[in-house]
Amino acid sequence: MKILLRNLVNLFARNKTAALLNIAGLTVAFASFMLIMMQVWYELGYDRCYPNANRIYGLCFQVPQSGDLGTVLPRPLAEKLLRSSAGIETGGCLSYQHGDPNVPFFRPERGPESAIAAGFSLVSRSWLDVFGFETLSGDLNAFSEPNAAIIPHSLAVKLFGSENPVGQTIAKSEGYREAAQFTIVAVYRDFPKNASLKNDVYTDLKERLLQDFNNCSTPYFVRVKQNADIRRIEQDLLPLVWNYAKTYDEDSTRSQRLRLVGLNDLYFFNETISQEGGNRNTTYSLLTVALLILLIAVINFINFTIAQAPARMRSINTQKVFGCRSRQLRINLIAEAVCLTAVSFLLAVLTVHALEETNLSSLITGGISPGDYPGLISISAGIALLTGFIAGIYPAFYITSLQPALALKGTFSVSRPGKKLRVVLIAVQFSISMILIIVALAVHIQNRYIRQFDIGLPRENIVTFDLGPLAGRSADPLIHKLKSNPDIADVTLSRTFIVSKSGTFCNRLYKNDEIDFRLMGVAPNFCSFMGMHLVEGRDFTETDQQRDAPALIFNRTAKKLYDITVPDWLEYSGEIVGIVEDYHDKPLHYSIEPIALIVYDRSSPLYCMYVKINNPDPGPAIAFIREAYRTLSPQRQVPDVKFMEEQLGNLYQKERNLSEMIFLFSLVSVSLAITGVFGVIHFETSSRRKEIALRKVYGSQTGEILRMFNKTYIRIVLICFAVAAPAAYIVVKRWLESFTYKTPIPSWIFLMAPAIVLIIVVAVITLRCYKTATDNPIKSIRTE
Template sequence: MKTLIRNFSHTFRRFFTASILNILGLSIAFASFFVIMTQVDYDYNFNKGYKDYEKIFRIEINPNPDSGWQLWTPRPLCEQLQSASPYIKSISQVESYQSEDEYEVNGNLFKATTCTGFGNFLETFQPEMINGSADALNQPKTVLLSESTAKKFFGTTDVIGQTIFRGKQADNNAWTIGGVYKDYPENSQIRNWVMMPKEADTDKGNWKNWNYICYMRLESPSAAPEIEKLILQIFVKNFPELEQESDISQFIRLTPLVDAHFSTVGNKSASSRTTLYLLICVSFLIVIIATINFMNFSLAETPMRIKSINTQKVLGATTRSLRLTLITEAMLISFIAFILALIWVAILKDFGLQELVNAQLTITEHPMLLLATFCLSLLMGLMAGLYPSYYVTSFPPALVLKGSFGLSPQGRILRTVLVCIQFFVAYMLIIGVGIMYLQSRYIRTSDYGYDKDAIIVGNMTKETQSQTDAVVGELSQIPGVKGVAVSEFILSSADNYMHWGRSNGDKYIQFDAFPVDCRYLNVMGIHIVEGRSFKPGDEDVYIFNEFTRKKYPWLKVDQPAPDDNLVIGFCENIKYSSFRNDDTNQTMAFLIPGKKFAQWEWEWRNFVNVRISAGVDKVEVIRSLQKTMEKFTPGHDFNFRFMDEVLDANYRNELRFTKQILLFSLIAIAISLTGVFGLTMFESEYRKKEIGIRKIMGSSTIQILYMFNRRYILILAGCFIVAAPFGWWIGQHWLQGFAEKTPVTPWIFILSFLLVTLITMITITIQSWKNANENPANSIKTE
């Protein structure tokens, strides 16, 4: 051991630059592997935190071709299913939307997400109760809290019988705590929310309101096909027109809960298994590239180490012992890199690294992944040390000590292949990232049909919702504000909004409903193409988009829609959802709720939309908006934000994946270029005498540099030709999640080739410059 440490210390000091580059490259690769695999682990194990998770399913329905597959179901369906089959152990029906609410507890205000459903809707997920019972949800005005929520509200989990107020205490909406359940993992469908029962009679027997998501626990996963047939029978019984439905798989399906995370039904930005596999490939490719670099640097040290090693042979050391020492040395370097990788993760997780992944990057939370990374580091150290240890001990001592040894043709081919792998990965990732960048730019720069760059949006509270006119009046007085309007949703903030179906006799229409006030279209800059815009005093009126008029040509201005609400106009098609949908082929309507929607009162007024003048200080305007709104709800953060922030939130998963691939592509390129540096150092050391002879024969420095660069240009061109289709495939796979895609231009391929080629040529030139300018006498004097 002492000999090993002495040799390692001597080698580290003698080849300090190479050793540092090796350790840095490997440590960054291992850190990248750990970070990527936390995301893979998060997605792969999504929804596996529930007891017997493989028995839990989600109902998905395809009621008609226009609406496509959806999660929403009517309440009576689940009520009839509950007792229809012994294979159904429990059914949970929850409202499709979880709201973030304020709760007042002992005079303090907290924000928490609320999930509502019927009866003990947690029965399917079987939470582990810390206090109380999940059956408490069967009692009116009784809630369950998660362990973390209870501690946030009260500082303890011993809270059974305590009272919380939804909203403020003055609202007199009191709820009693009936139980506290253990926190579910973060990667779970049903999370650590305030669980609250809906009123028992809500939508009871109502087949028209499809507003609930249905989960069920089966006795066995094999019972799913029989339950699908049973669901269809119930639908046919209540909707006889479905009797002709013969292909069950095209109408109803039970999706295993573990697959729901990867399903785009109800969530078009869902994770993809292909994306998961791609991340796994990238993580291993980065480690392999770093290992190749390690090997190249070890080979580059051969001319400087070979005499010392063969001297030890002459003094009695066996080839086997020398190879074992070199392999152990390589594994020790890899182990040091592993330790440094953990330090990188611990330091950088609070400096933006955490934003790249959903999972927590705390090292102690991933013991199995930590062990896997450690074993991988030892394996890579072993692999990186095998060939160099064999190669450096393969020369006859007599020849080495005389100075006569040279390049092995087989070894040169191997090193070239290894460098080709690095260039292949670099090109492939750059092209993929380039296509992702083009789509991101396309999303930001496309014409949305309204003036998104002039709009600031903020949240509303109950106090501001009930005083809309006063709020609009106050905000309109702020310098730089040109208009103010309220709406239930924010344009371009989601894939799905309220989807309504309305019928009257033989006339039937489906559309996305967007409740707004009379000022909204003017504030947003949405143009009317027929009829008129909204005006003060309008109630229960529609303005549809142009595609709706095209699809339902019987809809006319100043005539009622199938639900008897008046159609007063048609507006231009706008990009109101996301680029995952083709909004030019989507039916939608703006409406002003009136007496026919009296049950909403003012509760649909969730957001305030503010149009500002060009050239104003937006940050200062936001400060003024926040200060003005606090007159109505003191101390509340109204979260005013630009539309760019809304878009970033809507494309959070895509942007995160793009950032992941971009960062790790840059890492792969940097490591690859380090490998080129090592290989060039290796060849230039071996070819010193050749360079000296060429200089004596009249070759210039430029010609020497050209000699080194020419070979790599050919390698780069070949790698690019092979890598381009793979990079295009990565980009095309990512674009599949969008209905509207950017055109992929040849420039992305040309620029990627020029970028990698230019950086490589600069690296080779810098490394070769010293030997190309050295006095030829120094290179050949030992010959």
């Protein structure tokens, strides 16, 4: 240990610049690695927090035409399915219809003014068994008692502090369909951020929806038996699905399919209709970036270690003369490398901790607090030590295996093996940097293309928000109040936000053929509000809300695909009164699909409100909207009023975060690569001072010497570009495949990458070499 500490002190004393650059480079690399891996950890660990998570599956029906997967089923059908296969251990459901993501809960003795907002969900009792809720106090067996509820630990602390909440009562504001007061029977451990189950107040769904075959608002999940055959279970359940379809429609074919999708896979399934999830390609892209940055740091470490070799040769050979074995020398050199990486890792953890309050944390879905990722930090620490071992082992063996004559002369720096090794290592760094630059530019261009893409809907001067309990007839007073404001031009409603991956899926029989389409409930003025062009038929009218049979308007894609005529009748749905021009009702990852807009009676709840503002300054109108909502629903938190442009942008938040992360860390990779170049140039100019001085004596100009150094690295950059360009093209092309609508890959981004690297490399080399090239040659020769 004493020898190790002495060597480290001597290392810093001999070359502070190289040592500090080495530690700084490793610190930045480890910090970047951990930041990227926090997002990867979040994505790959999604929904893996439940006991037996690998045995939990979602019951999904597959749409025949599109292949999409629906995650909701009629409850009567699903309950029969649970009892129809021996491979199913248990199964449960949640009701989308009865839940609310933002409900004010309070202790009755303290009044509504002390309310804390929380989610509210109704689930079947078996739902708790499927997901293995972990109770901290109380008894889940009391869940089915009248007006019983379970709450998360975080809410229990907010409402009751250190008191025991079990047996106590909580209330929610009046005006909800369900009971206003609940008795707490258990407190469960909070689920992590990367879980589809929210930390809601849960109460029993009981017998609701058990007789309603037409209501598809309940996602069902099952826990299968150990080593169960999933395909066999699907075959067991499929006849029931066919019989259900036959009961609903006598002419139905056997085109319906039921699939069991693993909970761990469902998050990454792009085919799911009502399940927001991740992108596996994006996650693996980030993982690749993290590993590439680590690789660049390892290369830098090796380069710096080798660069310091000439200064250590005499010391190493002197130790050999006094009997120190090569094995012990190698162990000491590797231990030095491991110690340096350990110090760099600790500095990296402190750096990440210091970044918690910066804007960088918004790019990572789960946050960047190291304390939230104990497993990741432990693994990263192991990787850091392994990195030090790997980065130190080659230089240690190489330095101690050199011939004494070469070592004592200190000419390893100019030997052919030394040069070749440095060129290969720098070439790898340049290639990685250019790949990341090209990918970052391509992702940025695609995101800009998405933002500017015409989706067939207005974006300007429209704000939107969730109505919550004011949906249905309760929305009328709010609409009248808003329309009384001269700054507000119009108001309309829809069941969900107009552009969303989730929605209601329908399968009907039309002209003796099955047709599949998405169904969106809207207000009568919705089409005119959104500026939709009517292709055929008529628009909705106020009287459509008073009809016995609802009115429907399909889009042009549905008309082309199913040969829809106007007017016509759609069995079990209503009258087709019109056709509108296509618009994008899903993110641009997906193509335009058949969609039907439908106007129900006034009691049917429409949750999403849109307000068109005709004042150049929208601030007063937005304040008026908030105040109007607060007046009509004083006990509920005022909803977040967002511009439609912002809401549409949120659909691509992950892509935007990916763009910013890749751009940021491509800069990090270039910086690390340039740091490595700086170290190598520092090494070369120091070892070639005599050569440079002799060239000056024999008439070489400063510019010629600078060109001599630059020419080598310019050639390396151009060769690396020939490797990086096709590799980056493959990566970009594969990533763009996840979008149905994508921009062509412009050729200029491939030219930008080598241009950026060349400019930086030439600048660094010129600045570093200029001092050596302009030194007094006589002094340099005398010194050497």
